[in-house]
Amino acid sequence: MPRGDGTGPSGAGPGTGRGLGRGGSSGGRGKMGGQGLGSGGECVCPKCGYRMTHQLGTPCYDLKCPKCGAQMTR
Ligand SMILES: [Zn+2]
Incomplete structure (x- = not known):
């Protein structure tokens, strides 16, 4: 573990970046239209209400x- 100066973690921003939909490791999204609602739509977490874009081919x-970590639903 590179920890020398104590000037903070390098590269790991607090709360920003990862997991927010950007930079999907598996191909990413093809189109990103303003009208996401429609054929694809969104998946919603029944527990915390988190929404994420529904990906085609993945229920x-x-x-x-x-x-x-709950199972997403529509
Ligand atoms: Zn949730």
Whole structure:
């Protein structure tokens, strides 16, 4: 572990960046239109209410909430 100066973690910002939808490791999203609601829509976490874009080919119940780990639903 590179920890020398104590000037804070390098690269790891607090709360920003990862897991917020950007930079998907698996191909990412193809189109990003303003009208996301429609054919695809969103998946919603029944526990905490977190929403994420529904990906084609992946049913909502196959996804897990990145926040609380619950099974996503529509
Ligand atoms: Zn959740």
